[in-house]
Amino acid sequence: MTDELEETRRLIDAGDIPGAVRALRPAAESAPLTELADVVGRLAAATGFDDLSAASRDLTASPRSPQALYDFGYGCVERGVGFLAVPALREALRLAPGSYAVLDELVSALEGENRHAEVVALLLERDATLRPWPERYLLVFNSLLAGDLSTARTHFSRLPAPDDPTWEWAHTRVRGMLRRAELARSAHPAGGPRLDSRDLRGWHYVLTGGHLATLSPYGFDAAMTGRFAYLQDSAEQCRRGLGRLRVILDAAGRRPRTVSLLPGRSDRILGLAAAEVLGLPTEPYSPGGTDTVVVAYDLNDVDREAAVSLRDRTDGQVLYEHATCWTDPPVVSADVSGLLCQTVVEPWGERLLMTDDGATRQPPDARPEAEIAAEIVRADGAADPGDGETPPDPDTALAAFVTGTAAGWATGPRTRVASPGPVPSARFA
Template sequence: MPDDVSSILQQVAAVVSACDFQQGFSLLHPVLRFPSELDDSQLAQGLEALADISTGLGGDKLARALKPASEDPGDARKLYDAGFECIEEGLSGIAATLLARANVSHPNQPGILAELSSALEGEMLYAEAADFIESASPSVLDDPLCCYLLAFDSLMCGRIERFLEMTQRLRPNGDENIEFMKARLERVAGRIDALQPITRLDSRDLRGWHFALQGALLTHVASAGFEEGMTGRYAWLQDSYTLCRQGLQHLQEALAAIEFRPTRVVALGDRSSRILATAAAKLLNLPLHDWAEHPQGDELVVAYDLAQGPDDQVAALRAVQPGRLVFAHASVWTSVLPFVADITTLLYQSNVAPWDGGLRSGEGGGVEKTPPDESPEAELADKLLGTSFEPDNAVPFAQVTDLIRAGWGLSSFANGAQRERYFPGGPVPSSRFL
């Protein structure tokens, strides 16, 4: 490993000297990303190169934080400052390397542990984040933020008993932020208590954990790759009319199970949402309406993907409004989201809608990109509804109705509060592209 690292660092130096900063970063990032085995000399060299790359790409603030750490990689304060700035720039893996080293030289410091946890959470390494706090002095848990982080990280890696213990122990001491976060943990604890008699809540129970964490339903657990590391999510997905049709069928069944009878369907303003909402309205035999800021009676808001909807419309859905249920067909699982829909069909890392073009085998045996289908939205909605499908779930849809019976009264929609913030990953791991 050291010889390999030295060779890579030499390559980085060469391409940076040639002002190829993107290539330099591509080579350097895996070397600095947690867990890193660099010695002090290699770390200093790597941080110096990263500072030069940052300057070359216009990241002067990050470069200013990295330079002192490169000159003295044993200084905990300099490592902390560099790690903090790396988090700000979205380089959580590199930040975790620096903050873990700072924690070694200055253990039991709540500030270092908190930032280290944040960096590891950005890498979906919740168990590692919990372990760092667990290995610190017990007095660290007297700090409300560290106590909260241990509760949260224990939850996100499926250590339910430790999560419940730390949630009960947590004392906000008048800190409104901690009070807000504890309230969320207590809502999750209530849902876990309701669900444990009827579902496993283990490392393969994607639907159960989705409801426990989000207070929301997930209808499709992907069978493709389930046993090969995906456990119900998708990495790269070229969506299909078949999946969309199955999603609407499951939506119809879920609406019946929760006894929600909308009087109209409302479409978000993007094209994909309008196509899907048109199909949903026809399937449910309901009138279709354009977006309005406030609900008009009991209504179903339909989005293809909340990440694609108009920002102002999506922001208005964060708070639950009586009578307004939100459905989204697709939701990304690898990013922090302000919230998820009350009912979601599937989770993906990268996705292309059926009408947005995709990849197919070319005549010469290669792969070619197909153009988007610019047909009228109503025509595409009819095509969707006319698509036949066979239910394709790694876990039968009956689990959804079990979750509804056990816990729908504790859902975000039923509670009438804000929809829960979504944190990527969680107790059910899935493979992903880095």
Template sequence: MTPELSKAWELFEAGDPQESMHTLRRAAEELASEEIAPLVAELAAGAGFTDLAEASTALAARPANAERLYVFGYACVERGIPALAVPALRAALRLTLAPPSTPERTGLFRRRSTPRPESRLTPRRVLLELVTSLEQVERHADALALLRAHDSLMADWPDRYLTVYNALMAGRIDTARQVFDGLSEPEGVWVEPGRRVGRMLDRAAALPPTGSRDLRGWHCVLTGGLLLTLSPHGFDQGMTGRWAYLQDDFDSCRHGLERLRTVLDATGRRPASVGLLPDRGSRALGLAAARLLGVPASPYRPGTPDVLVVAYDLTACDPETVHALTERAEGELLFEHATCWTETPGASADVCTLLVQTVTAPWEPRLRLSEDGRAEQAEPDDRSAEELAEAILAADPTPAEGDGQTPDDPDPVLAAFAARAAGLWADGPRARIRSAGPVASGRFA
């Protein structure tokens, strides 16, 4: 038993199944699937995941079996632990690609062949599930290499479409364009995904990112949205413009609205009204935006033309409302202040102030230092949305200085980028993009 697996068992037996699973996930590439299967069965049973528990038990009873490896990997993907699926599915792919064993000789010239049972498990089926698991852990370069190596197994849809998608997410625009141009016309459910990657390629051609740290450029290519600010902390230490954790403040909200106004001016967009979402934070920010832009505000109604819909954090909004925002009315714009980049919202905003993994809004309970230097939880700000809007408007819009590592990003730079993007901006459905794309940033486990 490896040290990692031994540690995972110890954690499980000590009553900490969550950390036991984290240990397995972190060491997944060093652990054989059949070796971890008994522990995964115990963890799955404790969580009520009967399908995964049964698949794990079956794999432990018969290792090195392609079908059981596949079923185990599939169940891991379904239960949100794709890191454990990758080694199992990779092993299943090797087995399904292996030539049949040589029949046993039984005489001078005769061979006795033991017929293999019919299996519906094909290399292509395993390949596509393996690509899915790699996508979910954002190993797009690995997924792309796998797809290119096994292109002879593949059809255009969805197989080579996945090659295009993973090439884009890995920053390989030339490869994505080459494969996309060779695809046949999509049909049925693949029409919109085909259009989606086509729009990404059009944006990449019009606004080519300058490298693997061009966060605004890649954000625009992948989501179609305009990123207003870059984090002023830790750019060279791996954050590359994103936040891992942020205790937000009213100054940041006001600065975001000012940068939004810069983008609207640069693109020539003039919203006729502001659409207010029902949660208190979004309503407060929307009321402040309406005052700043000099337009009326009213509760958001899907289908309203030329409306600017304002959200503080879409992941905190009603899911049905967010789903409605995937389709845009004529002239509609969606602005989100704090966009989660690790668990992305169901609709990609047309404009967002910042990208963050975990955010504490200015009105939420927050940590602060007491007079004697101890960390303590401050009381929430219980003021109404209208009062919070006044606080946002009264705040200082000057950006935070930071540590000096982040590239200079004055208003003219943002305005120039927005003007170049205007022709391809706010077009098509607001598809959810689950991946962070080619720009890597530090994150919490």
């Protein structure tokens, strides 16, 4: 048994389930499947996942059974540990090469791990036998997420409109992504990145249909490429985002008549500030509101029913989210994201402060919403110079990109995209 599996057993016995899952990662592709299944079975039993525990036992008893391999892989994907499913599903596909069920589940496992280039390679190997729906669609979709526009275009041209209406949304989705890719490639200022592995704004637009207002000014060349990991937010950062929202609206020729306030405290604070910055009156959010900017601080904290109601646009409705989580995106993609982060602490939330006596907790700011909003409006919204690694990002460059891509902006459902796409960034495990 490998050192990783032994360490996983120790962590399970110690009750450290997250640590045990992390310890399994380096062993998933190299450990013998029976030994991996045995450890996963112990992990599943410790967490009360009886279905995965049973599938692990079956695989240990019948390691060459395609059904046992599939059931184990399916159970891992369903429980959010798709990386453990990959070796079992690869073996199942080797033993049952004609099984679409196994192929599709392997694609699902790899997609869940953002291993899109591997999905593309897997499906291209089977090009002659791919069904249009879902396999060739999955080839197009994962080619886009891997940044392979040539393959995406080639196979989209071979993808017929679906006979089953349940796939119409998917067809519309990839067609929209390809259209936005063409707009983005021509919209960047001369000398700027054009949909390469550093073009965070361009790929954010292609995949989500939204505009990214600001880039993180720290660690761009040290694996962050414009995203934040942990961010203790500030009034200045909020004001910066709202100023860039105004740049985007002006460049796109949008003239909203109101700012719509969602009911959450953080959303109302930011919405009140946005109304002042944009010079607009406020109104309560309603799903049918038109010619309005709907303002959210973090859509993952918005009531789910309200968030779902924001998926389909009404005329002139623009959804702004200040802090978009890129590792666990919300159920709806915003038309404008102020910034991308993994974890954020609101300026008015409980904060961690470093003093001469060590770390201390500062309680949440209990002042009235309007008072905090006024502080945001007064804040300095100038760009943080950061560490000097982030490429220049003046208002003029943002406006030029928005103007050049306006034809593909805010034109369809705001569909969630779970992958960070072709631009990598470091993250907390």
